[in-house]
Amino acid sequence: GESVGLHLPTLSVQEGDNSIINCAYSNSASDYFIWYKQESGKGPQFIIDIRSNMDKRQGQRVTVLLNKTVKHLSLQIAATQPGDSAVYFCAETGFTGTASKLTFGTGTRLQVTL
Amino acid sequence: ETGVTQSPTHLIKTRGQQVTLRCSSQSGHNTVSWYQQALGQGPQFIFQYYREEENGRGNFPPRFSGLQFPNYSSELNVNALELDDSALYLCASSQTSGRSHEQFFGPGTRLTVL
Numbered sequence: 516g517e518s519v520g521l522h523l524p525t526l527s528v529q530e531g532d533n534s535i536i537n538c539a540y541s542n543s544a545s546d547y548f549i550w551y552k553q554e555s556g557k558g559p560q561f562i563i564d565i566r567s568n569m570d571k572r573q574g575q576r577v578t579v580l581l582n583k584t585v586k587h588l589s590l591q592i593a594a595t596q597p598g599d600s601a602v603y604f605c606a607e608t609g610f611t612g613t614a615s616k617l618t619f620g621t622g623t624r625l626q627v628t629l
Numbered sequence: 630e631t632g633v634t635q636s637p638t639h640l641i642k643t644r645g646q647q648v649t650l651r652c653s654s655q656s657g658h659n660t661v662s663w664y665q666q667a668l669g670q671g672p673q674f675i676f677q678y679y680r681e682e683e684n685g686r687g688n689f690p691p692r693f694s695g696l697q698f699p700n701y702s703s704e705l706n707v708n709a710l711e712l713d714d715s716a717l718y719l720c721a722s723s724q725t726s727g728r729s730h731e732q733f734f735g736p737g738t739r740l741t742v743l
Binding site: 546547549551556557558559560561564604606608609610611612613614615616617618619620621622 | 631664671672679684719732737
């Protein structure tokens with residue numbers, strides 16, 4: 516079945532270092548892959564997405580890499596800041612009926628230490 | 630902030646009761662999706678509403694039902710509550726039903742079933 520999973524449940528990095536969060540996916544038919552940030556008590560917040568025909572996309576301090584050969588997705592955060600502490604989810608698009616839905620992984624908690 | 634609002638923010642019910650959760654979509658968005666997020670897990674797709682009709686459903690029983698109104702706001706109803714229904718319920722809106730990669734999430738309603 517469809518699944519999106521993450522390799523590491525918790526990642527601890529020092530402020531100023533770069534962070535890399537990984538994700539494995541199984542649905543090769545997904546059109547988009549998305550990274551969300553979720554802070555305690557809040558809903559998921561969109562960070563960046565990448566279309567399935569791309570390998571890399573950059574945003575402000577973030578880069579998403581897509582390796583379709585091994586079905587792997589990663590999020591790189593440059594110069595990690597305390598405000599980056601949160602749970603990060605990868606998600607992939609798919610369809611149920613005519614509804615376009617998101618399938619999420621279980622999340623990685625990013626802890627930024629001073 | 631995404632412009633998606635949900636009410637109430639917290640709710641406590643007992644097993645067997647019924648609950649109604651509400652969502653107002655972002656301006657210009659005609660599609661609303663509902664997700665259930667159990668503690669420590671990623672959100673799971675419940676169903677989506679487009680043009681006041683359900684157009685796709687995840688693996689949730691019929692006691693999970695919904696409505697969408699002409700102003701595109703939506704309700705999620707859960708009958709015969711079970712302990713496992715305790716979760717954060719997220720609403721997400723998008724411009725149309727085929728653009729899940731552009732869904733914007735509300736802050737969620739935390740439901741506790743005792």
